[in-house]
Amino acid sequence: MSDHSLDQLKEAVYAANMQLVRAGLVVLTWGNASGVDRGRGIVAIKPSGVAYDALRPKDIVLVSLETGEPLPGERLRPSSDTPTHVCLYQRFSGIGGIAHTHSRYATSWAQACREIPCYGTTHADTFHGVVPLCRPLTPEEINEGYEWNTGVAIVEHFAANDLDPLHVPGTLLPFHAPFAWGATPAQAVEHAIIVEEVAGLAWRTEQLNPQAVTTPQSIVDKHFLRKHGKDAYYGQPKT
Numbered sequence: 001m002s003d004h005s006l007d008q009l010k011e012a013v014y015a016a017n018m019q020l021v022r023a024g025l026v027v028l029t030w031g032n033a034s035g036v037d038r039g040r041g042i043v044a045i046k047p048s049g050v051a052y053d054a055l056r057p058k059d060i061v062l063v064s065l066e067t068g069e070p071l072p073g074e075r076l077r078p079s080s081d082t083p084t085h086v087c088l089y090q091r092f093s094g095i096g097g098i099a100h101t102h103s104r105y106a107t108s109w110a111q112a113c114r115e116i117p118c119y120g121t122t123h124a125d126t127f128h129g130v131v132p133l134c135r136p137l138t139p140e141e142i143n144e145g146y147e148w149n150t151g152v153a154i155v156e157h158f159a160a161n162d163l164d165p166l167h168v169p170g171t172l173l174p175f176h177a178p179f180a181w182g183a184t185p186a187q188a189v190e191h192a193i194i195v196e197e198v199a200g201l202a203w204r205t206e207q208l209n210p211q212a213v214t215t216p217q218s219i220v221d222k223h224f225l226r227k228h229g230k231d232a233y234y235g236q237p238k239t
């Protein structure tokens with residue numbers, strides 16, 4: 001498995017993992033990023049427990065999109081969160097990268113078991129509504145398959161609330177931390193940075209005004225839809 005496209009995928013996933021560190025979202029080894037090659041049915045993800053200082057592109061582990069198992073010949077064990085990533089890739093067909101961190105503000109909201117309200121346009125530019133909070137897992141789900149069932153809980157929450165994962169590119173896990181995703185590993189990292197930024201802004205907003213109101217839907221729609229969707233007009237036209 002050393003052909004060019006898989007090497008490129010490993011490079012992209014390596015770069016995404018290192019960008020999580022540079023962005024200040026990861027302490028110790030508390031984070032991981034992945035990418036998928038849907039044509040070949042392969043997910044590339046950070047190895048488990050490897051320090052970022054020591055991480056090299058060749059250490060990125062390739063696993064099957066169908067089974068989550070490492071491909072034959074892989075030397076390192078994939079991230080322990082691999083089943084969550086694989087579940088999300090299987091069920092959210094439009095995503096190409098995932099980033100999981102324990103970034104401070106977003107994790108604080110997750111530990112407080114609160115979704116992040118949309119208090120302004122910084123948030124609405126990327127999230128068409130709240131940054132959601134999934135339900136906690138049952139003891140049976142935790143014992144039976146904690147990481148896989150974490151993915152299932154995310155997918156269920158999005159289905160039950162009619163959320164489009166491309167319009168809401170991340171979520172909080174109660175008592176845990178955020179997951180973010182995007183079209184590519186790099187965009188997943190960008191969305192993880194945005195989740196952390198809006199989490200910090202929302203926290204400060206509530207400190208300054210405990211009665212702060214959430215952004216009117218018309219402003220949320222305006223800001224999200226001018227950047228996303230068929231009538232988007234933010235930025236330069238795509239050529």
Ligand SMILES: [Zn+2]
Nearest residue numbers: 100101176177
């Ligand atoms: Zn975690």
